[in-house]
Amino acid sequence: EPEVTQTPSHQVTQMGQEVILRCVPISNHLYFYWYRQILGQKVEFLVSFYNNEISEKSEIFDDQFSVERPDGSNFTLKIRSTKLEDSAMYFCASKAQGENSPLHFGNGTRLTVT
């Protein structure tokens, strides 16, 4: 069964540094998402992306965050200047066409900001 893959599985960075989290969604999916889960807390929606543009974003997704689909297969999340509170598990998800299609998640990237 096709999978969403995320790299790296764990990223450690210093406060103020830029990080790029990478995702390869399922190939025929058209909708792409990033979610965040701070340790022990709920899974929070960050952003959705469709037709090469952001379709919806949350209050968490401020100017420090950006997403890109640079080459038709990868879907990236960039954090420009990381803060300690950005430490979390970041999940990428993709969805097929069709209103009732569910999200398919990757295994996540654990980001640790020191």
Add this chain to the structure above:
Amino acid sequence: AQSVTQPDIHITVSEGASLELRCNYSYGATPYLFWYVQSPGQGLQLLLKYFSGDTLVQGIKGFEAEFKRSQSSFNLRKPSVHWSDAAEYFCAVRNTGGFKTIFGAGTRLFVKA
């Protein structure tokens, strides 16, 4: 605004016992409803989904869920729990025509021998 409430932070059941995990949602119309499971260090795996029609839906791993419009609930059930079911369970909702799926806070299931 949409919201999803899972009132139980954690639940402990004995292996072989039945399980019910509660989920309530707040939304004006009938949304799309999902249950996901997350094992430690893993992503979220879809257990089942409800869109319309029969209010009792079957999922993978022997799970089922029942949509009750009058109670705005979508509780997850399993008749006999196995030790491998120990995980975190998330209820989720997406409004019709929307892009965003919102998750509840999760219920951690512990299974004792």
